[in-house]
Structure formats: structure tokens, C-alpha cells
Amino acid sequence: MIDLGCRIGGIESINPYWLASAPPTDKKYNVERAFRAGWGGAVWKTLGEDPPVVNVTSRYGVHKSAMGGIIGINNNELISDRPLEVNLKEIEAMRREWPDRVIIGSMMAPMDEQAWKDLAIRIANTGVQGLELNLGCPHGMCERGMGSAIGQVPEFVEKTTRWVREAVDLPVFTKLTPNITDIVEVAEAAKQGGATAVSLINTVNSIIGVDLDAMAPKPMIDGKGTHGGYCGEAVKPIALHMVAEIARAEATRGLEISAIGGITTWRDAAEFIALGASGVQVCTAAMLYGFRIVEDMIDGLVHYLASHGYRSLDALRGRALPNTVDWNQLNLNYDLKARIDEASCIECGRCHIACEDTSHQAIRIEAKAEGGRRFVVVDEDCVGCNLCMMICPVPDCITMEPVDNGLPAITWPEHPKNPARKAAAE
Amino acid sequence: MGQTRQTARDEGVAASSANGGAADPFADLHPPLTATQAVVEADRCLYCYEAPCIAACPTGIDIPTFIHQIRTGNLVGSAETILEANIMGGTCARACPTEILCEQACVLNAREREPVEIGRLQRHAVDHLLAANGPHPFTRAPETGKRIAVVGAGPAGLAFAHEAARFGHSVTVYDARPKPGGLNEYGLAAYKMVNDFAQQEVRFILGIGGIELRLGMGLGKELKLADLRAEYDAVFIGVGLTEPVPLGIPGEDAPAVEDAIDFIARLRQAEPKSSLALKGDVIVIGGGNTAIDAAVQARKLGAEMVHLVYRRGPEHMGATHWEQDLARLNGVIFRHWARPVAIADRGDVAEVTFERTRLADGRLAGTGEHFTLRAAHVLKAVGQRLAPEGLEELRREGGKLWVDDRYRTSLPGVYAGGDCIARTVDLTVQAVEDGKQAARSADAFLKEKES
Structure with missing residues (x-):
């Protein structure tokens, strides 16, 4: 049996699954239920200075696919709206009662050194194993100069991280907002400030939808709405990219990553770890399905590691990074062609119309002698784009087959058509 | 999802079953889809390009489009797509043998074995438009004077x-x-x-x-x-x-004998249907959908034994397999390969003599072997002219x-x-x-x- 035990920011965890700082970690009752379900840790809902914030009703909005499934949700909830002392007492109790689980204290303050330091010390005194700096909340708190208002300025990111590092002797996780231009720049700032790790991504700023009868953004609060933080499966690709950028960058080498963003299954977790994450944090999936989803997240990951010969998460960590490259390093002579398996084709025509209308007119319709129709790939026109394979409703009916065109691998910097190369040669 | 579908279909048959207990035997054969069921079912449609279901519809309804419109919540637009091609989309949604038309052509038969329930989705959209009672969806061109x-x-x-x-x-x-x-x-x-x-x-x-x-x-x-x-x-x-086609046999004018289409017409006009309650046994002669409709409804009206007698085999029947299954589920007894040769009036009942048949060199022939059935009602359903x-x-x-x-x-x-x-x-x-x-x-x- 493979042990999922790992170290995240130097903290021992029984598995890589922590609950992210969010409504599910707002109080002892929830976190206890999560630990009973098997979660390795929890980042407590962000604590701020008293008096506590006041939240609105309603708080969440949903983005559904045409098929009715939830793609993502957004929220306008602020940080913990309970008195600091209540939270600290509960954290302390939880640390005592669940010694093998991780509790990280998430915190937020305005750009004031003393405020950060005082709060950090108070939280550290509960016995938390680490602190996470919420520099990402993109709604409400940023209007008060906190959250993403700090996280969007690299200088502030560095300062707040340094203040907390100076105040306490605990691993510090700087939580980054994706609502910036270059994630590496802010991650580097966190590193400069002494962060042990970065946690990312926080939510993406969003309006989830518009109520076309009430003519207001959703969710509506007494007829009005505001922007909120978007999360869930939809943001996973954004998070994967940002995690990979930090893991690959020279400037952030050695900075650990606690990955967040739409993680719903063990497979999602494995992908983030393969791109260099030390561990993952989950919120939306738990909100949608309950804490029990961690059971398969654990079980599935164990089976995956075993079936692929990985003895631990360390063996998996960063495995996909060497193959994650800049576009300039891709082989321009690599050639794929779509192959349609006529036996499993159900003749829906989706591949044809997609290619015909929006790609390269490389799928022809032919009438079959015995009735029905056949879809034929025109190799000369097929650019191997994957579109037909992606939209085909029959698993494995369309595959992409590498073809040997006899050409050597060549990248753009080496390519004869690259004007910069010519210029360099001259 | 397949499970849900099957249940819905089974309910349709169950509700129509003669042994349905307290349920109204003449309740909707295919109950309308709920809004949720409709969206779930619409989501199964692959939105095929040049879809085979369109080609299979005699009126050429743009089925993938109307189903997509259900999916997007545009029910009025969906109904208009249907009615543009078929102004009786409501009746066709209820009465079409979709199992040999659009639903037979559905590409999902190849993948999931269960086609999209196009008929019930069509009904969902058209019923919505009719119930909304809004302005008529079509306008007239200027008066031509013709x-x-x-x-x-x-x-x-x-x-x-x-x-x-x-x-x-x-x-x-x-x-x-x-x-x-x-x-x-x-x-x-x-x-x-x-x-x-x-x-x-x-x-x-x-x-x-x-x-x-x-x-x-x-x-x-x-x-x-x-x-x-x-x-x-x-x-x-x-x-x-x-004009019903006569059997052309002696005794056809016996008081127990009626044309199936007249029986169905009487039933359609009767309210409540139970006012036409049947006692005793019924013989239905014929193999088309009218024969099935008459036999199933006779059972629903309380007939003991309903014998459906057809001169050829099940595969030759005009009624679709689905209709034949419906009759079996309702307790109709099929007797294939027999043709009526004479009817005798026996007071309360009629006695019908049948000759067994077979195919000889591709042609229907009598075997000379006979049997008789007695019934209180004999319904003729051998066609109209x-x-x-x-x-x-x-x-x-x-x-x-x-x-x-x-x-x-x-x-x-x-x-x-x-x-x-x-x-x-x-x-x-x-x-x-x-x-x-x-x-x-x-x-x-x-x-x-x-x-």
C-alpha cells in the first residue's frame, strides 16, 4: 500500500489534500467533519482584525454547462464573520484533538506592519503549523485595501510576507491572486519576502451571470449584484498554467507550491503534483459534493501511483515539468492525422461540420453503398488540430495518428521561415 | 440516464395497462415529460449535422434544432421550429409510430441502444406553446382574394x-x-x-x-x-x-359484429369511457394499428379475453413491434396464421370459424384445418377503402x-x-x-x- 504522506512547506501531512481557506473551513464543526472524512489538513477561513466583517445574503452564483452540470461557482463572501477569539479557541482545540492533521491559519490585514505582525502572532499562538497570507480575495475586501489590492502589487506581496516571517517562526504560505498579468512576478516577490510556499490560485474575478428579468448581476442582493471570485472546475486550466509557470521559472526556484483551482478528482490532484505542486487545496468540489469526495481522491491517487510504478508522491512531483516548454521549443515538423473508425462511427456528422465550418475542410461525407454515410479524412488538408476527435461523441472513434513525414525535428528558432533566424545568421 | 428513460417509458405502459388498478385505463399512454425530464432528455441529443432523424420524418421537422431550443430554454422557438414543418406537431408527437420513423433513425441507437425520445420532446415543446395561449406563431400573407x-x-x-x-x-x-x-x-x-x-x-x-x-x-x-x-x-x-373493407364471409352482419373504426369512434366520443364497458370476450380480426388500438381499448373497457387474429405472422403485421408489445402488455392474445371463414349468431355471442393459413410459394393459402372462437363482440379491422x-x-x-x-x-x-x-x-x-x-x-x- 502506497503511503500518500508528504511534506508541504516543510509540514508533515498524511495526504496531499487540504481544504482551502473558504466557507467549508469556517468553524470547528465543519473542519472536524472534514478530518473525520479523511482530509489531511485545512486552511482555516481567513481571519482578520476585530470587529468581524458582515456578510450579505445571497452569496453564491453558479455557472452551468448546457448539459446542466456545474462548471464553476462564484461568491461574494468576505473573510470570517465570527469574532477572532472564537476562531482562535476553536483552532487551538482542533490542533489538540487532531494532532496528525494540519491546520494552517489564513490571515488578512490592511497594509500596516503592526497589524500583520500582531495578527500573525495571535494565530501562531494557537499551535497552527503554518500561516497563509490571503492576498487574493478579489471582492469586498479589496475595496478596503486588503486581499487582491495587496496581491496585485509585487512590492506589497513582498512586504507582507516579510512582516509575517519576521513575526513568527512558522512556514509562511503566500496566497496569490490570478487577477494579475504575470504570476511569476508576484511569486518572485513572495519568495523575496521569505515565503516558504505560494498557494495559488485564489478566485478569478467574475460576474457569474445576469438575471435577465431583474436586470442585475447574479447572485442578487436586494436587486443588485457585484463581482465575485470564480472557482471550480472551470478555473483548473488557469491554475495549472500558473502553477507550471512558477515551477519552471528560474526566479522562483525552490519555492514550494500549494496548488488550488478546481481540483475535483484524484486525477486533478495528480496533474498539479506532476507540474510541481507539493500538495493541493480543495474547496468547490467539497462544497458541491461534501467532504466524502476525499475518499476517492485518496484511493484513486493510490491506485494511480501503484499502477504507474510511483512509490510515493515525491516520485510523481514535477514529472511533467521537463515536457512543459515554451512554444518555441515545439517540433514544427511533427505531423498528426485524424483517423475515423468507420465501425464505431454512429454517423452523427459532428466531425464533418466542425471541420467544414471552422477548421480545414478535411472531413468529407461519402454515401455508403449499403445506405448511411461515411466520414473520410482528407490527409492533405488535415492539420491534426484534434477538433474532430474532441467533439466526437463516441470514445476512441476518432484518433490522432502520428505520420512519418520523413522530416527532422525543428523548432521555430531553427526554422528557415523565421525572419529572426535569418537576421541572426546575417 | 438510460435508467431514467426506461422508467419513464415503463410508466407510460403501466399507466395504460388494463391491470393498472385504480389508475384511469385511458390515461395518457406517454405521460408528458416534466420540465426536468425534458432538459435531461434533450441533453442526450447529439445535435447531429444533416441528421438522419430529419430525413426519417415525413414532414422533415428540424429535430436537432428544436431539441437544442429546448436545451436552451427557448420553448416557444422550439415549438415554432416544429410547427413550421408540421402544423400538427402536437398530434404527431402523440400518435406517430416514432419507433419506425425519427427515433429509429436516431444515431444513439448505435451507441446507447436507446434513441432520444423525440416524440415526447416534441410534445413538450408544442404543448408549451399551446398552453401559453399566446399569439398565433404564424402570420398570413396579404389577402389574395383567392x-x-x-x-x-x-x-x-x-x-x-x-x-x-x-x-x-x-x-x-x-x-x-x-x-x-x-x-x-x-x-x-x-x-x-x-x-x-x-x-x-x-x-x-x-x-x-x-x-x-x-x-x-x-x-x-x-x-x-x-x-x-x-x-x-x-x-x-x-x-x-x-368505408370499412368487409370480410366477405357469411354471417358478417351478425349483431355482435362491428367495424373496429366505428367502435373506436364511439369510444372516442363517449364520456366517461366506462359507459361503454364490455363484458365477455372480444375477437379482433386484422393486423394493423387499428386492430391493435381496438384490441387494447377493448381490454381497457373490461373485456375478459381479447383475441387478435391475423392471417399472417407477426413480422407481416402492419402494426409496429412497439404497438404489438403494447397489446401484449395489455393482455391481448395474438393468434397468427388464421383467417375467418364464417360467423354464426349464437344469441349472446358470435361464433367465428377460422381456417389456419400458411405460406405456399410466397402466397397465403388455407390449410383446411379449422377452429372456432366465441365472443360477445367481433371487431373487424381489415382496412378501409x-x-x-x-x-x-x-x-x-x-x-x-x-x-x-x-x-x-x-x-x-x-x-x-x-x-x-x-x-x-x-x-x-x-x-x-x-x-x-x-x-x-x-x-x-x-x-x-x-x-
Whole structure:
């Protein structure tokens, strides 16, 4: 049996699954239920200075696919709206009662050194194993100069991280907002400030939808709405990219990553770890399905590691990074062609119309002698784009087959058509 | 999802089962989908390109589009897509043998084995539009001043009237019966057309304007074709097949013997249906959908044993496999390979003598072996034919009206469609297509005459 035990920011965890700082970690009752379900840790809902914030009703909005499934949700909830002392007492109790689980204290303050330091010390005194700096909340708190208002300025990111590092002797996780231009720049700032790790991504700023009868953004609060933080499966690709950028960058080498963003299954977790994450944090999936989803997240990951010969998460960590490259390093002579398996084709025509209308007119319709129709790939026109394979409703009916065109691998910097190369040669 | 579907379909059959306990035996055969079921089912549609289901629909409804419109919550638009191609989309959604039309062509048969329930989705959309009771979805072209007579207010005649009214012509629809709708009102099984749907649909169709209904006027009686031709700019004949084909055997006039279409018509008009409660056994002779409808409804009315006797095998029956299954689920006993040779009146019951049959060199032949069945009611369902009255001037083909590929009869300005014309398909949906196309043909004729 493979042990999922790992170290995240130097903290021992029984598995890589922590609950992210969010409504599910707002109080002892929830976190206890999560630990009973098997979660390795929890980042407590962000604590701020008293008096506590006041939240609105309603708080969440949903983005559904045409098929009715939830793609993502957004929220306008602020940080913990309970008195600091209540939270600290509960954290302390939880640390005592669940010694093998991780509790990280998430915190937020305005750009004031003393405020950060005082709060950090108070939280550290509960016995938390680490602190996470919420520099990402993109709604409400940023209007008060906190959250993403700090996280969007690299200088502030560095300062707040340094203040907390100076105040306490605990691993510090700087939580980054994706609502910036270059994630590496802010991650580097966190590193400069002494962060042990970065946690990312926080939510993406969003309006989830518009109520076309009430003519207001959703969710509506007494007829009005505001922007909120978007999360869930939809943001996973954004998070994967940002995690990979930090893991690959020279400037952030050695900075650990606690990955967040739409993680719903063990497979999602494995992908983030393969791109260099030390561990993952989950919120939306738990909100949608309950804490029990961690059971398969654990079980599935164990089976995956075993079936692929990985003895631990360390063996998996960063495995996909060497193959994650800049576009300039891709082989321009690599050639794929779509192959349609006529036996499993159900003749829906989706591949044809997609290619015909929006790609390269490389799928022809032919009438079959015995009735029905056949879809034929025109190799000369097929650019191997994957579109037909992606939209085909029959698993494995369309595959992409590498073809040997006899050409050597060549990248753009080496390519004869690259004007910069010519210029360099001259 | 497949599980949900199966359950829904089973419920449909269960609700219609004769042994359904307290449930109304004449309740909807396919209960309407709930809003949630409709969206779940719509999501199964792959939105095929040049979809085979469209080609399989005699009226060519753009099925992937109307289902996509259900998916996006555009129910009125969905209904309009359907009604644009088939103004009787509501009846067709209920009565079409979708298992041999659109749903048979659905590509999901190959993948998941269960097609999208196109018929029930169609009903969902059309029912929404009818229930909303909003403005009629179609508008008429400016009045042309042309007048057209339609004989027969069944699916073909009403579809013709609708299309002709859209072109701006004034249409008068005549029908011999006291109510419009033709077989929709008098011929379809009660559990397919609950809540007076045929009349509801007629009211909707007339809602476009420019259509006048004159009932109780039959061709060869109150109406003469020559008079109609003189009075109107064009005439459409959609009289259907109203004369039952006789068995041609001794004793056919015994008091226990009735034509199945008359039995169904009586039942359709009866309220409550239980007022026609049957006692004893029933024999149904025939193998088409009318035979099935009569047999199933006889069971629902309380008949003990219902024997459906057909001269050939199950695979030769005009009734689809689905209809045959429905009859079996309702306890109808099938007796294949037997033909009636004589009926004897035995007081309370009739005694029918059958001869067993077989195929000899591809032809049906008697074996000389006989058996008898006794029943309180004998329902004949061996087909209907054209009632000739008033149609003497028109050329025939195989006992029905001859038309060319533009629905023109042998007389200029006279069009025909529906079951009364010579063709092999005898479905409501085909009659609607005939009426629609004939109206387009007549419109072209009238515009040509004009220029």
C-alpha cells in the first residue's frame, strides 16, 4: 500500500489534500467533519482584525454547462464573520484533538506592519503549523485595501510576507491572486519576502451571470449584484498554467507550491503534483459534493501511483515539468492525422461540420453503398488540430495518428521561415 | 440516464395497462415529460449535422434544432421550429409510430441502444406553446382574394388549410362529421389523445385566420365536386378512407359484429369511457394499428379475453413491434396464421370459424384445418377503402385517387392528399405533409393563373 504522506512547506501531512481557506473551513464543526472524512489538513477561513466583517445574503452564483452540470461557482463572501477569539479557541482545540492533521491559519490585514505582525502572532499562538497570507480575495475586501489590492502589487506581496516571517517562526504560505498579468512576478516577490510556499490560485474575478428579468448581476442582493471570485472546475486550466509557470521559472526556484483551482478528482490532484505542486487545496468540489469526495481522491491517487510504478508522491512531483516548454521549443515538423473508425462511427456528422465550418475542410461525407454515410479524412488538408476527435461523441472513434513525414525535428528558432533566424545568421 | 428513460417509458405502459388498478385505463399512454425530464432528455441529443432523424420524418421537422431550443430554454422557438414543418406537431408527437420513423433513425441507437425520445420532446415543446395561449406563431400573407375549398377536416385537409391560409388565400373546410379533426378526433386510440387534444389543436390551427369550417357537409351528399369547382378557385380533397373493407364471409352482419373504426369512434366520443364497458370476450380480426388500438381499448373497457387474429405472422403485421408489445402488455392474445371463414349468431355471442393459413410459394393459402372462437363482440379491422360518392369524375389508381408528384388530380385545380390518395404510407404525419405540399402546389397554380 502506497503511503500518500508528504511534506508541504516543510509540514508533515498524511495526504496531499487540504481544504482551502473558504466557507467549508469556517468553524470547528465543519473542519472536524472534514478530518473525520479523511482530509489531511485545512486552511482555516481567513481571519482578520476585530470587529468581524458582515456578510450579505445571497452569496453564491453558479455557472452551468448546457448539459446542466456545474462548471464553476462564484461568491461574494468576505473573510470570517465570527469574532477572532472564537476562531482562535476553536483552532487551538482542533490542533489538540487532531494532532496528525494540519491546520494552517489564513490571515488578512490592511497594509500596516503592526497589524500583520500582531495578527500573525495571535494565530501562531494557537499551535497552527503554518500561516497563509490571503492576498487574493478579489471582492469586498479589496475595496478596503486588503486581499487582491495587496496581491496585485509585487512590492506589497513582498512586504507582507516579510512582516509575517519576521513575526513568527512558522512556514509562511503566500496566497496569490490570478487577477494579475504575470504570476511569476508576484511569486518572485513572495519568495523575496521569505515565503516558504505560494498557494495559488485564489478566485478569478467574475460576474457569474445576469438575471435577465431583474436586470442585475447574479447572485442578487436586494436587486443588485457585484463581482465575485470564480472557482471550480472551470478555473483548473488557469491554475495549472500558473502553477507550471512558477515551477519552471528560474526566479522562483525552490519555492514550494500549494496548488488550488478546481481540483475535483484524484486525477486533478495528480496533474498539479506532476507540474510541481507539493500538495493541493480543495474547496468547490467539497462544497458541491461534501467532504466524502476525499475518499476517492485518496484511493484513486493510490491506485494511480501503484499502477504507474510511483512509490510515493515525491516520485510523481514535477514529472511533467521537463515536457512543459515554451512554444518555441515545439517540433514544427511533427505531423498528426485524424483517423475515423468507420465501425464505431454512429454517423452523427459532428466531425464533418466542425471541420467544414471552422477548421480545414478535411472531413468529407461519402454515401455508403449499403445506405448511411461515411466520414473520410482528407490527409492533405488535415492539420491534426484534434477538433474532430474532441467533439466526437463516441470514445476512441476518432484518433490522432502520428505520420512519418520523413522530416527532422525543428523548432521555430531553427526554422528557415523565421525572419529572426535569418537576421541572426546575417 | 438510460435508467431514467426506461422508467419513464415503463410508466407510460403501466399507466395504460388494463391491470393498472385504480389508475384511469385511458390515461395518457406517454405521460408528458416534466420540465426536468425534458432538459435531461434533450441533453442526450447529439445535435447531429444533416441528421438522419430529419430525413426519417415525413414532414422533415428540424429535430436537432428544436431539441437544442429546448436545451436552451427557448420553448416557444422550439415549438415554432416544429410547427413550421408540421402544423400538427402536437398530434404527431402523440400518435406517430416514432419507433419506425425519427427515433429509429436516431444515431444513439448505435451507441446507447436507446434513441432520444423525440416524440415526447416534441410534445413538450408544442404543448408549451399551446398552453401559453399566446399569439398565433404564424402570420398570413396579404389577402389574395383567392378562395379554396377543402373537403375533409382531417390531418391532410387542416394542414392544407393552414398552409393555404398562410399564403393569403381564403379557405373553407367542409367535413361530413359533426366535429373537425378526422381520424385525430374519431380514429386514434383514446389514450393517445387525452384531454380533447384533437379539438384543442383544431382551434389552434384555425387561429391563423382565413379558414372557415363548415361541418355536417359530405361529398356526394350536401356537396358536389362540380359545384365546388365552379364556386372556388381550387379544391383540395382530403376525405380519407371511410368505408370499412368487409370480410366477405357469411354471417358478417351478425349483431355482435362491428367495424373496429366505428367502435373506436364511439369510444372516442363517449364520456366517461366506462359507459361503454364490455363484458365477455372480444375477437379482433386484422393486423394493423387499428386492430391493435381496438384490441387494447377493448381490454381497457373490461373485456375478459381479447383475441387478435391475423392471417399472417407477426413480422407481416402492419402494426409496429412497439404497438404489438403494447397489446401484449395489455393482455391481448395474438393468434397468427388464421383467417375467418364464417360467423354464426349464437344469441349472446358470435361464433367465428377460422381456417389456419400458411405460406405456399410466397402466397397465403388455407390449410383446411379449422377452429372456432366465441365472443360477445367481433371487431373487424381489415382496412378501409375510399368511399366513392362524389368522386366519380376523378381518375383512380388501385382504388384510391390518382395524383401526380405535385398532388394534382386528373381535374385541373383539384388537389388531393392524405389517406385517400394512392401511396403506401398511411400515417397521420404523411397526411400532414401531403396537405402542406398540396397547398404549396395549389398556391403556385393560383399565382400562375394570375400572371
